[in-house]
Amino acid sequence: METFFLSRLRPLFDVIAEQRELYVPHSEEGHFSFTRYDSSQTREIEFNELRLCQPIKQFLFPLREIAAVFPEPTESPDIKPFAIYGLKDCDLRAIQILDKVFAEEEFCDPSYLQRREKMLIISSDCYNPSESCFCTMMDGDVFPQAGYDLNISKIKDGYIVQAGSDKGLLLLRENESLFADVPHAALSERDENRVQARKQLENMLADYQFDTPINHIVNEGCQSDIFDNEAKGCVECQACTRICPTCHCFYLYDEKQKDYYQKMKIWDSCVRLDYATVAGGENPRKLLTNRTLHRLMHKFVFFLDRYGIQMCVGCGRCIDACAGEMNIRDVLKKLYEESKVNNSKLKNGQKSVPTD
Amino acid sequence: MVKNPYQPINAQIVDIIDESPTIKSFVIEPEEAISFKTGQFVELTLPGEGEAPFTPSSSPNQTAQMEITIMKAGHVTNLLHACQKGQPVGIRGPYGNGYPVDMFAGKEIYIVGGGVGLAPIRSLLLTLISRIKDYKRVVCRFGAKTPEDFIYKETLFGQWQNIDGLEIKLTVDNANGKWKGNIGVVTTILKSDDVNIQNAVAIVCGPPIMMKFATFDLVKQGFKPEDIYLSMEKNMSCGIGKCGHCMVGKYYVCKDGPVLTLKQLKEYPDIWD
Numbered sequence: 299m300e301t302f303f304l305s306r307l308r309p310l311f312d313v314i315a316e317q318r319e320l321y322v323p324h325s326e327e328g329h330f331s332f333t334r335y336d337s338s339q340t341r342e343i344e345f346n347e348l349r350l351c352q353p354i355k356q357f358l359f360p361l362r363e364i365a366a367v368f369p370e371p372t373e374s375p376d377i378k379p380f381a382i383y384g385l386k387d388c389d390l391r392a393i394q395i396l397d398k399v400f401a402e403e404e405f406c407d408p409s410y411l412q413r414r415e416k417m418l419i420i421s422s423d424c425y426n427p428s429e430s431c432f433c434t435m436m437d438g439d440v441f442p443q444a445g446y447d448l449n450i451s452k453i454k455d456g457y458i459v460q461a462g463s464d465k466g467l468l469l470l471r472e473n474e475s476l477f478a479d480v481p482h483a484a485l486s487e488r489d490e491n492r493v494q495a496r497k498q499l500e501n502m503l504a505d506y507q508f509d510t511p512i513n514h515i516v517n518e519g520c521q522s523d524i525f526d527n528e529a530k531g532c533v534e535c536q537a538c539t540r541i542c543p544t545c546h547c548f549y550l551y552d553e554k555q556k557d558y559y560q561k562m563k564i565w566d567s568c569v570r571l572d573y574a575t576v577a578g579g580e581n582p583r584k585l586l587t588n589r590t591l592h593r594l595m596h597k598f599v600f601f602l603d604r605y606g607i608q609m610c611v612g613c614g615r616c617i618d619a620c621a622g623e624m625n626i627r628d629v630l631k632k633l634y635e636e637s638k639v640n641n642s643k644l645k646n647g648q649k650s651v652p653t654d
Numbered sequence: 655m656v657k658n659p660y661q662p663i664n665a666q667i668v669d670i671i672d673e674s675p676t677i678k679s680f681v682i683e684p685e686e687a688i689s690f691k692t693g694q695f696v697e698l699t700l701p702g703e704g705e706a707p708f709t710p711s712s713s714p715n716q717t718a719q720m721e722i723t724i725m726k727a728g729h730v731t732n733l734l735h736a737c738q739k740g741q742p743v744g745i746r747g748p749y750g751n752g753y754p755v756d757m758f759a760g761k762e763i764y765i766v767g768g769g770v771g772l773a774p775i776r777s778l779l780l781t782l783i784s785r786i787k788d789y790k791r792v793v794c795r796f797g798a799k800t801p802e803d804f805i806y807k808e809t810l811f812g813q814w815q816n817i818d819g820l821e822i823k824l825t826v827d828n829a830n831g832k833w834k835g836n837i838g839v840v841t842t843i844l845k846s847d848d849v850n851i852q853n854a855v856a857i858v859c860g861p862p863i864m865m866k867f868a869t870f871d872l873v874k875q876g877f878k879p880e881d882i883y884l885s886m887e888k889n890m891s892c893g894i895g896k897c898g899h900c901m902v903g904k905y906y907v908c909k910d911g912p913v914l915t916l917k918q919l920k921e922y923p924d925i926w927d
Contacts, residue, residue, distance in 0.1 A: 365660035368701070368744055374658070405659040405894035547898035549891045550660065554702030561660050561699070566897070574899055576889050577706065577728030580862055582902070582927040592901075600904035 299463075302470050302477040303484060305456035307343045309476045311335060314381050314469070318418060321357075323350055323384035330384065345452050347426035349386040349613055353543035357382060358396060358413045365409075365550060365563040374409060381418035383450075388433045388613040390421055390445035392543035398605045399546055418465065421446040425491060427499040430614030432627050435506060438612055440495040451488040455481065458488050506627055508634045513608065516598040518640075519633035520591060528629055529586040531622035536567035538616035538624070539593070544609045547573075568593055594629065659894050662699045662744025663688065667737055668719065673805035674798075677770055678735055679711065679723040684745050687717040692755060692781040693774055693885070693913050696747035697893050698722060698730075700737070705744070706730040707890040709912065711773040711806075713780035720745075723773035723805060749893040750912045753778050753857065753883065762790045762849050764877075766868045768797040768840050768860030772805050774885050775859050779814070786819045793849060794822040797840030797864065801826055801833050840864055844871045851876045859885035866926040869916060879917035886911050886925075 304310055314320050320335035323346035330346040357380070364374075393414075400410035423441040424431075433439065442449050447466035451458040458480060461467035470477070508515060519525075539545040547566045552559060566573060569589050575581040583589045601609035610626070617625050669681035688696070692714050699705040706728070712721035726735050755778070763782065767775045775794075782792050798804045804811075804824070814822055825836040825843045836843050840860070856872045858865050865884060872882055888900035888907040895909030903922035905914060919925045 366658055366662065368662055368699075369664045369742065371658070371661055399896055403895065405896070406656050407896070408656045408658050411656055546896070549897055549899065550705065552699060552702055552704045559701040561662070561705075563660070566899070568898060574889050574901075576887055577731060578861075578887075580887075580927045582888075582924040584927070588924065595903075596898075596901070600901070603904045 299461040299467055300470070301480050301485070302459045302461075303456060303480040304459060304477060307450070307457055308340070310459070310473065311343060311383070312337050313473050313476070314418070314420075317379060319378060319380040321380070321382050332382070332384075335383075343383070345422065345450075346384045348424055348428045348431070349388055349615075350384055351541075351615070351618075353541055353615065354382070354385060354389045354392055355396060355543055355546065357417065358393070358410055359400065359407075359546060359548075359565075362562060362564045363409060364560050366561040368559055368561070370558065374412065377409075377412045377416045379416045379418070381420060383420040383422070385419060385421040385442075385446070386424050386433075386613075387421070387438050387440065387442045388431075388611040389543060390419070390442050391436075391438055391611045392613070393419070394445055395544045395601075395605075395607060395609055395611070396546060398607070418448075418469075419446045420448045420450060421462075422450040423452070423488070423492060423495070424499075425452070425495050427495060427502070428614060428618070429502065430617035430625075431499060431612065432503055432506065432614055433612035434496070434499055435503060435508075435512070435627070435630075436608060436610055436612035440499060441492050451491070453484055453487045453491070455484075458484055503627075506631055508630070510634065510637065512630060513599050513602050515630060515634045515637060516594055518637050520595060522633060522636055524629065524632050524636065525591045525594075526587050528624050529590045531624055532569070532586055532590060533621050534569055534571070534586065535621050536569050537619040537621065539567040539569055540565065541615045541619045543613060543615070544597075544611060568596070594626070660746070660892070662697070662705075662746045665743050665745045667739060667741040667743060670737070670739060673723060673807075674803045676803075677723060677725045677805050679721050679805075680734065680737075681719055681721050682743060682745065683719050688720060688745060688748065689717045690714050690720075690748035691752035692777045693752035694748035694750045695890070695893070695908075695912055696720070696722070696745050696749070697890070698734075699744035699746070700730055700733055701742060701744060703733050704730045705746070707749075707893065707908070707912075709774035709777065709885070710748075711776040713777060713784070715780075715784065723770060723776070725770040746893060749890075749908055751910065753781075753913055755781055758782075758855055759788045760790060760853075762854040763792045764846060764849055764854050764856045764872075765792065765794045766796075766840060766844065766856065766858045766860070766872070767794070768864040768868075769799070769803065770805065771860030771864070771885070772796060772810075775857070776806055776809075778857070779820075783814075783817060783820065786817065789819065790850075790853065792820045793846070794820070795825075795840060795843050796822065797825045797827070797843075797860070799827045801829055839867070841867050841871050844868060844875070846872075846875055855881045855883060857883045857885075862887070862926045873916070879920055880915050882916040883913050884916060884919065885913055886919075888912075 324333035400407040446462040665684040671679040895906040900907040
């Protein structure tokens with residue numbers, strides 16, 4: 299789609315903020331988080347060179363919300379249009395995954411659908427991937443492939459704005475007076491930046507080269523002792539699932555209000571001990587090992603079987619958040635190496651496959 | 655406007671039947687009739703307290719009222735047992751797949767049940783009995799802890815004993831002097847002797863430990879994994895394949911089940927817990 303050029307983002311964002319709640323990145327001690335756009339400020343908006351700390355799911359699937367009111371149903375609260383700036387390719391792919399669950403199945407989630415419809419997605423390129431990033435291992439890239447309304451690429455003298463949807467294109471065309479012609483060589487500068495960022499990430503990931511698809515690696519390793527060892531470090535804080543942009547477990551609970559009842563929906567985590575316990579007390583995943591395995595199997599195998607895509611976008615947030623220093627990339631690597639050893643033993647005619 | 659899948663239909667408990675010391679049946683009348691397929695389940699809300707999944711024990715042909723048989727097992731079920739007639743409740747559903755009764759046509763149906771597991775089986779039996787000639791025969795093997803613990807005693811010991819094409823054999827773990835039937839766990843009466851396993855399906859519903867050993871037994875007897883239908887009890891919160899609690903491998907028991915075949919499940923660990 300069409301590209302436009304801006305030397306400063308403020309004029310465009312002022313227009314967007316007139317019509318929508320706009321959230322932009324704000325850095326603190328090297329990390330980026332969302333903050334409400336303030337049009338009274340004149341300082342240029344920060345450009346997040348890597349993904350933000352917070353997962354995008356919080357805007358589409360809030361931590362806690364009312365799922366239903368009864369006995370007299372009420373209209374769901376009107377969601378105001380909003381815009382999010384600074385999303386990366388990994389975030390856009392996370393939205394694609396959440397859409398599969400909440401917006402494309404037989405039962406759609408009305409509140410998710412409403413938020414999704416009201417959201418304007420302004421993504422941007424990555425220039426400085428984090429040490430925990432591994433999107434390229436998960437079919438992602440350092441710049442958005444699809445799923446944005448507008449994408450912003452920073453170059454030396456300003457910003458290239460690209461429309462990715464009719465909604466985005468309309469917005470740019472309506473405000474054509476804000477834009478200058480795209481300078482000569484700007485697009486090649488953008489492309490060069492992308493190549494550099496990709497190179498930087500690939501160098502960081504040089505130790506994680508697998509010649510087997512990740513779903514096979516995890517599926518074949520599902521009996522491995524590696525999961526026991528990984529579980530030993532886990533303190534069950536659930537940070538990995540909270541901060542994951544694709545984890546979407548929740549549970550429903552009931553509340554009595556003054557003269558009505560409500561059903562609430564709140565985030566849950568498959569790492570929690572009683573997550574799958576039934577009323578009689580049986581628990582299919584009593585051991586932390588089983589729960590660690592289930593989380594990875596869901597991400598890399600089960601979701602793929604069901605929806606045709608993996609439920610991990612390689613953003614690395616779980617690696618940053620883990621108090622037990624579990625590194626999902628290293629788990630994949632260990633499983634991969636173990637499968638190599640086992641396969642070569644099988645080839646050499648050994649019957650049993652020792653796991654030590 | 656998209657229908658809100660979390661919105662319960664208002665309903666009322668209109669009758670309560672004591673089935674056993676720990677099990678009661680609740681007759682529930684929803685404000686809007688709810689049609690379901692036998693084996694599907696609903697989420698029953700006790701307002702302000704919570705909700706829990708149950709497979710109705712009544713016939714799907716009856717939509718104005720629904721019967722749900724409930725054992726005291728946790729927070730919501732304990733509170734339900736303390737409820738009186740007239741109690742307002744909420745119902746969401748029906749959810750899941752139910753029993754493929756049309757696929758059973760012309761076959762022998764071998765049903766193994768225990769304890770409160772007879773609840774979904776009652777709905778299934780009412781469906782099968784209504785078209786009993788479509789099936790070669792229906793063979794039931796039911797167990798309970800003691801004779802007292804059997805639910806649906808009136809029909810189980812009465813009417814159902816005299817239906818052509820329906821054969822019921824019962825066992826109890828422990829009994830007093832009056833009990834004339836078999837004593838022992840349900841696997842002690844599972845010998846399917848004259849059942850033609852090649853043209854039969856098995857249905858198992860009951861406590862996890864019973865399901866586990868009954869299923870092993872059926873496999874040993876020669877039932878194919880794809881012919882063994884298991885009614886899975888898992889933690890089903892949303893009921894619509896999203897919240898994740900009921901997952902067994904790639905399956906959402908709430909959406910792909912609650913009736914799943916052994917063939918679908920056998921590769922996954924801990925399906926019996």
